Amino acid sequence: MTGTLILDPLIPLAVLYALAGVALMAAVLALWRGLSGWWLRGAALAVLLVALANPSLQREDRDPLSDIVIAVVDDSASQRISDRPAQSEAALARVRAEVAALPDTELRIVRLGDGEGDLGTQLMTALAEALAEEPRARVAGAILITDGQAHDMGLAPDMPAPLHVLLTGRAADWDRRLVVTNAPAFAILGEPVTLRLRVDDQGRVPEGLAGSAQLSIAIDGEDPQVFTVPVGEDLELPVTLPHGGINVLQFQVAVGEGELTDRNNAAVVQINGVRDRLRVLLVSGEPHAGERVWRNLLKSDPSVDLVHFTILRPPEKQDGIPVSELSLIAFPTRELFVEKIEEFDLIVFDRYRLRGILPQSYLHNVSDYVRRGGTVLVAAGPEFGGADSLWRSALGDIMPVDATSRVYEQGFRPELTELGQRHPVTEGLEDLAPAEGWGRWFRHIGIRQTGGQAVMSGVDGQPLLVLDRVGEGRVAVMASDHMWLWGRGYEGGGPQLELLRRLAHWMMKEPELEEEALSASASGQRMTVTRRTIGEDPGPVTITHPDGTETVLDLPEASPGRYSAQWDAPEMGLYRLEQGDLTRVIALGPSAPREFEETIASGDKLAETVAETRGGILRIEDGAPDIRRVAEGRVASGRGWIGITPRGAYVTQDIRVGALLPAWLWLLMAASLAIGAWLIEGRRGGAKAAG
Template identity: 70%
Template structure:
């Protein structure tokens, strides 16, 4: 090719190639026969045959006018999270600027820059996918080379494309870097409350660790955002950590390793693990003071739940019966009062007194023990009937010290529909229960004991004459509830459509057992893929203040919570960063982790070419550290070494675009005919006039 032109010979045969090939074989045979016979003119006859064959092939000169195309160099710049540590971002920007200048200095060469961000979820650094997309977007015959500017921590190496030109890695980071990270090797998703579960932790150092930082590290442990406890632990060893979950539901365990001087980043020094606390069995003691219509409903409700261990005793002797039979001879089986109310009372999660009255079966000392059991953290539910207003009522026992009600001894009778109070609309035990009512509302009850709330008693349901029907209270470390009617069983039987007796009992039990989702004052956060749902429950009628949210990078923002139902405020906020978010509103606080406990980008933070090196070598490129100096860019021939000390190479491809094509016959037809005729004439003269046969 000279200038912008290129010429070549092409053929457009007048006959099929098979015919021309046959004629050529025939001519060759005749030429060999003439040579064998010794004919003097065989060379000229052969030449004439070749001229005729050439004319049949119709040769032509093809001239192309070509426009050269520029070569393309692809630069893939890693800007994922791991590139934000140390001065790697600055190194990457400096290397890119130098590469742009080098490419600009080469004639006919262009640079295409592709930026790589964190993959969705926890996909890490998708560098190979970005490189493959960049190559697919350009003609392969124009790609002269590719340069990756990264720390080498690539997480999709299996997607590495076939390279049409050299591939190089300009590696960020420094050889003197070192880092410390916390690894939670074993953390169960579920654990039984009050039973120890073992977590396995490990603190690892990597890189050029200074002597002053080796050996021991300070580790803090906090549960549900509470006050952290610090421990000094060895580095490089598995740590078996026994943990006992304090409550049911989600327990958030936060682990932090104190920052060491000079370590690369502290983003991998923390880990948050969420463990759901479950109860092995809910142990319930149900004491029925006398047989009545609702007793079987209580028993069936509790027995229908496979997670409940129920111990049920019914006192069969009616109060008006005077037959002289000793009390200790009335039971079908002996009532193990001392075993239940002294020796094993702490084993029960809930004690229910269903229409119980004082008959001398439980001595005052045992009831005092029940009272103390509540103040130490136990729970008691009193389902009251007409006996609650009599002289042998539980209200006149030592339990009166913890019961949140007083009674007038008046029994209210008449049909009524239980209703939620304003407080009950906001209290998590009863909130939303009215939405479960059948068409026409809950079924009616027909008897209620007149009581009044006292102390810290919370009236969440009311009945006849708007009198308290369900009262809740905290007493010491425990909790107490009083249901002032013995007609709740009508809901269980479905009378007039029934009502949510099972749901109410379940919530009561879980509230008494201090399940976090049923606490009156809570601040909770639930992570989603790219957001956090923040919820606030409160009994106050005043909207809560905005929640203060601290992002993983330390940025603080305020989140306002709109009301979604009485006492329930909720909002969803975007979570642009992976890591630990801290939330605080007044005296309440919590933490939530977005993304995995240990983000993939920070599992290994030291720069390394280990993963990329095989791909780079297969493409004929090289690996150079940016801290050793920025390399020069050279052009090398295809198949030649494309990297060396202080330089990297690209391969010019010589691609072009054909703008015009001209085709003209090599010789006119009459010229071929003239050549063939002249050769035939020479053969005739040589054989006839000039000598006949060759000797």
């Protein structure tokens, strides 16, 4: 029980202050006049003023409350490397035992895991939230069990008691990390682009490993190239992308002996390869209704440089004029088919027939151009089965078809073959058909498939569009010259532009149109894995986590030739997907998350905040500290110990208020003092009269 003196004036304070002023003036006047009882008069007036102030005694019955100690245990990703989990648990067990031994003291434990995104360790946020849940008047201290790598120090709360840090890790720890400081989002094919990266060492690096590191570089999972690079220096790396679309560049630094973790030894950069200008050579053998289909398609793309030659002389015209004299300008055959053939990305022969304009040696060059990685598209017409057919030239060696010399002049609707429903060039084209189906074509050139993949069929199920790979290049044969009917909307038309666009992109080796492909995309930590194939069910995909563990993911069939599944990754980092010979690397968030930018345990970031509360930072490897009670404002840490401040918090159970003295006693005191003054002054006055 405690007692407190309180005032509850019987009159307004302003009036009380005024009366106090009058009383003071009266006492001063009595003193000035030389009245011997002036001090008794002043005391009487003071007693009356105190009585008017109505002093009361407030008595409280208090129930003392225990002190609270908050322990925040950092369980983030960087705390799960080496033996830090065991260190944290041992330190927490010691804190539990020490707090349990203190009288009237409770322990609150808060565990901090990895949050969403790449925010890093939100240590101060966790501490602030823990403080908000407890009465500040009861918080006697807080203990952080962490590696000290907090990423929200700007949110440090105002501590009402000492803050301490028990630091995990070892003084001899060291780590090496790879940082890509600059990487473009896209690059022009054939032109080098410069990436900047850096290899940094942290902590106590072993003497034999300092100064240099082994860096491996791989593109799209191919065999890596290994280089020895200096540590601690910015490196400029020129890279020329091998293909259009997304190119995945993976960088890996060899793991050194005793290194804390390899989670920050790798980086993945995705660069979109774009073509500056696509060079296409279009050779039209003779005028026909569909000739402008190819020209309009290619000219509609501003990034395409089109070289188009049309031979206007009809085959039935025999006037004896030499071929070399049939054009206003000379057909630069040598320049196009010998000197600059490698500069073209695609060569299209549209109803071309042998007329002596292109000698066989030039067509041999075209055949070799394909085997070295070039692409040729043959759009066949009735001439394809004749004696002057392009099939009977050197190009016939790389074509996946033989001519049957038959031409079907009848209406038919092009259809996708079973393989065509799975092939990326024609997959899903049926969904683009009008309600009544694709419009008919009226000419189908008879061919016999000898290789490749027939993705469309025509009359009596015979091959209509055949695709093939030859060496490093690609060849396509379209056995009809009536695709233009779709473009004109005849009988509803069909997906002419989409088919030609896909066909051209497949021939130019765009990755998204590869027949066998493994791809992955991510939204946050949710990964979508897609396997495209023209074969049978490819089976599950093996996913290797950043920490080396593996997950086998089954891929159900989403559509013909496409198998897909979504998977929630447990953490940010670099994942490797494998299925047979196909591999794919994908980074969820940064390949080296913020948690692994700095892995060496250090109290530097927390030092200022801890010092403000007079707390301490101790390494767990030096031994778990004792916990003592210290007075508020005193130093709260020392060698082998940390302190908490008792708060003396309580709950008031009952309050009683009573007058300090009864009213009659105040009046009696005032009257006694006034009478005393009168007697003293009267006695002295009588003595003066007798004298």
